[in-house]
Amino acid sequence: MKIEFYLNSHLVVVDVDPMQSLLHTLRGTMNHNATKEGCGEGECGACSVLFNNRLVNACMMPIGQVQGGDVMTLEGLRQTEKGQCVINALLEAKGVQCGFCTPGMVLALYALLEVDANPTEQVIRTAISGNLCRCTGYGMIVEAAKIAAQKGEGLW
Incomplete structure (x- = not known):
């Protein structure tokens, strides 16, 4: 079809x-x-x-x-300014290790920031709860979301 x-x-x-x-x-x-x-x-x-x-x-x-x-x-997404903001924030926060979960995490963080430009830590953790990461322990990914929200101020 x-x-x-x-x-x-x-x-x-x-x-x-x-x-x-x-x-x-x-x-x-x-x-x-x-x-x-x-x-x-x-x-x-x-x-x-x-x-x-x-x-x-x-x-x-x-x-x-x-x-x-x-x-x-x-x-x-990586061709967009917002996508680059999220990717760069993950790199800055060292939220990328093996990289397997990274595409899904980038999309999850992007989707979150589209609806909440200044999320709390609890909101971030809830937003990424459907994405498993075996390497980072999530702390660095949460930090990346905060960095993306701050550096992307005005984008979201």
Whole structure:
């Protein structure tokens, strides 16, 4: 089935099984590999993308559901000023270690800052609670969110 949607602000058309996951389509069919497969069950957040400006697990979303929608991955987000703000804040706070969770974390922090430009630590921790990180202990990621909020003042 032909599925038409916007990927990182560009109209794309893929011819795939509509029940194939968005994750499999992004990685396998479209060669967008920043989105990672972790658990494959929607529990780890490694596959997080923005769908119509909402954070979703791409492993759980059938590609047929994105028809006519807007998908943003790390590849697209890093081309934006806001995306760069979040990425740079993670680097500054040393919130990147192995890097496996990083694409999902960037998208989670971006989604948070879009709705709350000055979040509290508890709000940040809640916003990233769907993203598992085995390396950082989350403290540095929380710090990165605070840095992004401060340095991105006026962006959000």
